[in-house]
Amino acid sequence: MARINENYLKLRSGYLFPEIxxxxxxxxxxxxxxxxxxxxxxxxxxxxxxxxIKAFHEGxxxxxxxxxxxxxxxxxxxxFLREAIAENDYRNRGIDIKPGEIFxxxxxxxxxxxxxxxxxxxNIIAVQDPVYxxxxxxxxxxxxxxxxxxxxxxxxxxxxxxxEENGFIPEIPGEKIDIVYLCYPxxxxxxxASRDDLKKWVDYAxxxxxxxxxxxxxxxxxxxxxxxxxxxxxxxxxxxxxEFRSFSKTAGFTGTRCAYTVIPENLRASASDGTxxxxxxxxxxxxxxxxxxxxxxxxKAAAAVFSPEGKIQIRETINxxxxxxxxxxxxxxxxxxxxxxxxxxxxxxxxxxxxxxxWNLFDKLxxxxxxxxxxxxxxGPSGEGYIRFSAFAQRENVIKAIERIKNINW
Ligand code: MLT
Numbered sequence: 221m222a223r224i225n226e227n228y229l230k231l232r233s234g235y236l237f238p239e240i241x242x243x244x245x246x247x248x249x250x251x252x253x254x255x256x257x258x259x260x261x262x263x264x265x266x267x268x269x270x271x272x273i274k275a276f277h278e279g280x281x282x283x284x285x286x287x288x289x290x291x292x293x294x295x296x297x298x299x300f301l302r303e304a305i306a307e308n309d310y311r312n313r314g315i316d317i318k319p320g321e322i323f324x325x326x327x328x329x330x331x332x333x334x335x336x337x338x339x340x341x342x343n344i345i346a347v348q349d350p351v352y353x354x355x356x357x358x359x360x361x362x363x364x365x366x367x368x369x370x371x372x373x374x375x376x377x378x379x380x381x382x383x384e385e386n387g388f389i390p391e392i393p394g395e396k397i398d399i400v401y402l403c404y405p406x407x408x409x410x411x412x413a414s415r416d417d418l419k420k421w422v423d424y425a426x427x428x429x430x431x432x433x434x435x436x437x438x439x440x441x442x443x444x445x446x447x448x449x450x451x452x453x454x455x456x457x458x459x460x461x462x463e464f465r466s467f468s469k470t471a472g473f474t475g476t477r478c479a480y481t482v483i484p485e486n487l488r489a490s491a492s493d494g495t496x497x498x499x500x501x502x503x504x505x506x507x508x509x510x511x512x513x514x515x516x517x518x519x520k521a522a523a524a525v526f527s528p529e530g531k532i533q534i535r536e537t538i539n540x541x542x543x544x545x546x547x548x549x550x551x552x553x554x555x556x557x558x559x560x561x562x563x564x565x566x567x568x569x570x571x572x573x574x575x576x577x578x579w580n581l582f583d584k585l586x587x588x589x590x591x592x593x594x595x596x597x598x599x600g601p602s603g604e605g606y607i608r609f610s611a612f613a614q615r616e617n618v619i620k621a622i623e624r625i626k627n628i629n630w
Pocket of ligand 1: 260261262263329407
């Protein structure tokens with residue numbers, strides 16, 4: 221008899237975003253005329269830029285001719301894209317990352333989850349709290365945790381609270397850990413990590429043989445020049461960190477799908493006999509076995525992000541979203557809320573200061589302003605009392621949403 225993976229039964233009832241979707245659909249069903257403004261899930265609203273679209277068309281055109289048609293591509297990505305990334309995202313910033321260390325994929329979400337396959341089950345994994353739910357749920361699905369506890373944590377994971385008091389930068393845990401997920405600029409708090417913050421983590425990882433899984437999907441939104449874009453800007457990080465990046469938020473690829481993961485060749489972890497083994501060949505083996513690569517036209521479109529026109533055009537879109545973030549920040553602060561993030565990240569993290577729980581605040585905004593946000597508690601217990609606004613929205617909707625929220629009787 222076939223048996224299920226019972227780890228799935230430990231998961232909380234629904235992934236956060238489907239639950240938000242359910243509540244919004246329910247509201248819309250009962251209020252068909254309500255004009256709902258969605259700033260919950262961080263999904264882009266602006267179209268792909270012209271340079272990307274042109275390259276995409278060219279890629280499709282090539283697929284239509286026998287001379288240029290392509291079947292299976294390299295699972296780890298075409299060289300032209302890996303080289304463009306190494307040059308523009310790393311070498312131009314003085315960072316030593318080689319094209320061969322870059323694995324092209326269809327999403328940072330998949331990669332941050334799948335990466336655990338190359339690590340043994342006995343690793344102790346640490347996550348930030350609040351946290352992008354994918355890291356935790358993947359640990360649960362893979363049987364790397366115990367049961368869900370009353371305090372909102374899963375047994376077996378180490379949670380690192382990120383609060384207003386510590387500036388949403390976690391302390392290094394007191395207990396032993398083997399792997400740590402760090403996300404900066406942070407989803408959901410919008411906080412960014414300084415060079416000193418990252419150095420502290422890299423030094424700790426070097427000293428304690430810890431691997432850092434560094435999700436930097438939002439690096440393109442950094443506006444403060446002192447904030448590092450990559451963990452590899454820190455000396456020693458090549459020996460301890462895997463970095464995840466994405467074209468989703470950088471260039472509007474959420475529906476197009478392209479991302480990449482960097483595994484330096486000198487990054488090693490221990491086998492059970494104590495010998496240190498490189499991780500790069502393990503991930504290469506994993507990807508070539510279970511993944512057939514990203515489609516050629518999509519990779520061609522992604523490479524256009526690094527063309528001179530592409531760089532200008534994506535910057536215009538990023539600036540558009542960051543202006544939305546400014547409007548959100550200032551508008552919500554005027555209402556008297558405590559407002560964080562939104563300066564080096566497209567997320568604004570908000571506490572009403574009125575002791576209202578996250579889901580109650582979510583429902584209040586949905587019912588009284590027809591505005592959708594994301595309840596902070598959905599990201600972890602330390603998110604309780606907060607809500608998150610995504611700046612990925614149409615400008616007129618952001619302005620309208622702020623007006624509506626101001627008109628609520630607070
Ligand atoms: C979010 O809203 O947190 C993002 O959409 C998550 C994601 O990119 O998967």
